Every structure is written in structure tokens, then in C-alpha cells.
Amino acid sequence: MEPNSTRRVGRTELEIPVLGLGTCPLGGVYAAIDEATARATFEAAWKLGLRLYDTAPWYGLGQAEHRTGRALYEADRDAYVLTTKVGRVLGAPRDRATFQPPNWAGALRFEHHHVFTYDAIMRSYEDSLQRLGINRVDALYIHDLDTGYFQTEEELNARLGELEQGGYRALEELKRSGEIKAIGAGVNERGMIDRFLDRFDLDVFLVASRYTLLEHDIYFDEIARARERGASLVVGGVFNSGILATGAVDGAKYEYGAASNEVVTRVRRLSEVARAHGVALPAAALQFPLAAREVSSIVFGAVKPAEIEANIGHFKAAIPAGFWSDLRGEGLVHADVPLPSAA
Numbered sequence: 001m002e003p004n005s006t007r008r009v010g011r012t013e014l015e016i017p018v019l020g021l022g023t024c025p026l027g028g029v030y031a032a033i034d035e036a037t038a039r040a041t042f043e044a045a046w047k048l049g050l051r052l053y054d055t056a057p058w059y060g061l062g063q064a065e066h067r068t069g070r071a072l073y074e075a076d077r078d079a080y081v082l083t084t085k086v087g088r089v090l091g092a093p094r095d096r097a098t099f100q101p102p103n104w105a106g107a108l109r110f111e112h113h114h115v116f117t118y119d120a121i122m123r124s125y126e127d128s129l130q131r132l133g134i135n136r137v138d139a140l141y142i143h144d145l146d147t148g149y150f151q152t153e154e155e156l157n158a159r160l161g162e163l164e165q166g167g168y169r170a171l172e173e174l175k176r177s178g179e180i181k182a183i184g185a186g187v188n189e190r191g192m193i194d195r196f197l198d199r200f201d202l203d204v205f206l207v208a209s210r211y212t213l214l215e216h217d218i219y220f221d222e223i224a225r226a227r228e229r230g231a232s233l234v235v236g237g238v239f240n241s242g243i244l245a246t247g248a249v250d251g252a253k254y255e256y257g258a259a260s261n262e263v264v265t266r267v268r269r270l271s272e273v274a275r276a277h278g279v280a281l282p283a284a285a286l287q288f289p290l291a292a293r294e295v296s297s298i299v300f301g302a303v304k305p306a307e308i309e310a311n312i313g314h315f316k317a318a319i320p321a322g323f324w325s326d327l328r329g330e331g332l333v334h335a336d337v338p339l340p341s342a343a
Contacts, residue, residue, distance in 0.1 A: 003049050003312060007296040010203035011230040014138060014181040016081045018290060019315055020052025021045045021308070022236055022299035023068055027060025029256075032106025033303050035067075042071035044305035048312050054206070054236075054299045055132075056085035056143055056186075057124060061107040062131050069132035077136060083206075084132070085143035085186055086124040086171070088112045116145060116159055118166030125174065139182035140171060141206050146192040160199065168200055184234070193222035202231050204296065209237030209255060211295075213288045214244055214266060216337050223294050232296040235289040239300070244285040247271050270332055277323040283314035284323065291338040 003019035026038050055068045090110040093099035101107035150156040171183045184204035185196050210218045239245040242253035248267040252259045274281045289295045302308050321341035327333045
């Protein structure tokens with residue numbers, strides 16, 4: 001499969017490439033990325049055929065959207081798919097002299113406010129267009145409205161209430177008027193697809209790290225329900241924040257932190273099967289999700305051109321059917337999870 005092959009998003013008319021670039025790392029989630037390196041990374045992505053780009057106001061507090069826009073604004077707008085997110089509004093800090101951007105290295109010096117009202121969604125959308133310097137995006141995701149950020153039922157229900165009382169109406173208006181082609185939600189935690197589907201008819205879920213070669217129980221409940229409702233998935237975090245790219249090396253990262261012994265043991269078993277078949281573990285991680293017909297696309301992050309080149313190579317790599325069948329036989333993937341080659 002070629003990176004610019006396309007699949008439909010839910011029941012919409014939007015077709016997106018099966019492989020795309022996620023710009024969270026270029027916002028500085030791990031380390032500050034200098035401008036020249038960021039630009040070279042985008043140039044490599046375009047040169048090597050990537051035509052799906054996902055960004056967000058949260059990534060580097062506007063940094064990733066600015067960089068994405070500078071990389072793309074002179075390109076033919078019909079030649080690529082661009083998605084961003086709503087749910088955070090950026091503003092100048094009250095004390096500009098002492099403010100330190102949270103969570104990001106090399107971020108822009110703005111405060112963020114997590115809010116999902118009608119006015120906030122509309123402002124977030126318009127602000128994103130201006131940061132991008134591009135006057136159209138193809139889809140908007142409701143960003144990080146989940147139990148990782150709102151850890152009590154009271155907090156979570158209050159934010160879902162904002163969305164129900166006006167924020168979602170803003171998204172419906174944008175879609176109905178043709179401003180966007182699809183409405184989605186970006187989720188990180190189990191259970192949130194169900195929480196959204198209880199309230200809204202979404203077209204797509206951007207699922208980070210929950211449907212991967214390492215963990216895929218979500219297929220049997222939440223993904224199945226999304227399919228029944230006509231929604232598709234875009235899968236992010238296919239390397240589970242790093243360990244499926246690096247293997248179980250010292251200091252391997254899982255979910256932005258140190259990997260547990262249980263995770264390390266499982267990754268070592270995956271690596272042993274991969275070595276037996278001459279398969280690179282990152283290649284298996286990139287190719288696994290698209291075997292599910294519910295998955296429209298995969299987005300991966302990169303911070304330098306070499307990572308773009310490597311991941312596109314992994315995506316195109318031939319993987320023997322015996323590798324997938326051995327994973328099944330070793331109990332490393334569930335018997336009923338779809339695999340790229342019949343086992």
C-alpha cells in the first residue's frame with residue numbers, strides 16, 4: 001500500500017491518505033525543535049509523498065500550527081488533507097515577563113484555556129486558520145476531552161455539557177455550511193469513544209496509542225460500536241510513545257514515561273518474533289492498524305527528515321504472512337483482531 005492511497009472517513013465524502021504526519025513532536029513535546037529542522041522535516045514529508053497533515057493549537061501552544069502553515073500555504077490546497085483541533089483557546093499571559101509555557105519545550109509564550117462552548121469552538125477554529133495562514137481545514141477534532149485531563153466525573157461531565165449546550169452545534173454549523181467535511185474527537189483514554197457516541201454522531205475518532213500492535217482490546221468494544229454508528233478511526237501513537245520504535249532498550253518510553261516491566265516483557269516477545277522473520281518492529285507497528293477496515297489512516301510524528309524517510313520505508317516494507325501468524329500463535333495478538341495478512 002502506498003502512503004497516498006486513500007480511504008473514506010466514516011460516511012462523509014472526505015477521502016484521506018492512509019499515512020500522514022502528526023505534528024505534536026514538532027511542537028516540542030519531547031525537546032525544542034529549531035526552525036530549520038522543522039522546515040526540513042516538512043519538506044521531506046512532502047517530497048516523499050505524505051499528503052495528510054494533522055496539527056492542533058495545543059502542540060507547542062500554536063507553534064505546530066504556525067510551522068504547518070508555513071510549510072504548506074504555497075502548496076496547491078486541493079493536493080493535501082489538513083486537520084486540526086478545537087477545545088483550547090490561546091491567549092497572552094497576564095504576566096508576560098515571568099510566564100513559562102507549560103508542558104512543551106520551545107513553545108510559544110501563550111496561555112491555554114480548555115473550553116468547549118459555542119463561542120470557544122468558533123474562536124478556536126478561526127484562530128487556527130489564521131495561525132496556519134490557510135483558510136480551509138478538512139476536519140476538526142474535539143481535543144483531549146477525556147479522563148486524562150478531566151479526572152473527576154464532575155469535571156468531565158461539565159465539559160461534555162459545554163459541548164452539548166453549544167460547542168457541538170458550532171461544529172455542526174461548520175460542517176453543514178461546507179467549512180469542514182468531517183467532525184471528530186481526539187481521544188487518549190479507554191471509554192471515551194463510548195462517552196462521545198452516547199451524545200454525538202461523530203464521523204471519526206483520532207485514537208492515540210490505544211489501538212496498536214502492543215494493545216488492541218479496544219477493537220472489540222469501542223471500535224465495534226464506532227463501526228456500527230458509521231464512524232471511522234485515524235490511529236495515532238502507533239509506537240506507544242516510542243517503545244515500538246526503539247524496542248525494549250534501556251530508557252524506552254511508553255505513554256511518555258518509563259515502560260513497566262510488563263510492557264517491556266511483551267515488547268521483547270514481539271521483537272523476538274520480528275527478528276525470526278527479518279521484520280523491523282516499527283514496520284509491523286505501522287502496518288498493523290490498517291488491517292482493520294474501520295481505520296482510515298495512520299499518523300506518525302517525526303522531528304527530523306531521517307525519521308520521515310525511515311517510517312515511510314517501514315510502511316512500504318514487505319512483511320511475510322508467517323510473521324503475523326506467529327504473533328497470533330504466540331498469543332501476542334488476539335485471535336479475532338484483523339491482521340495485514342491472513343493467518
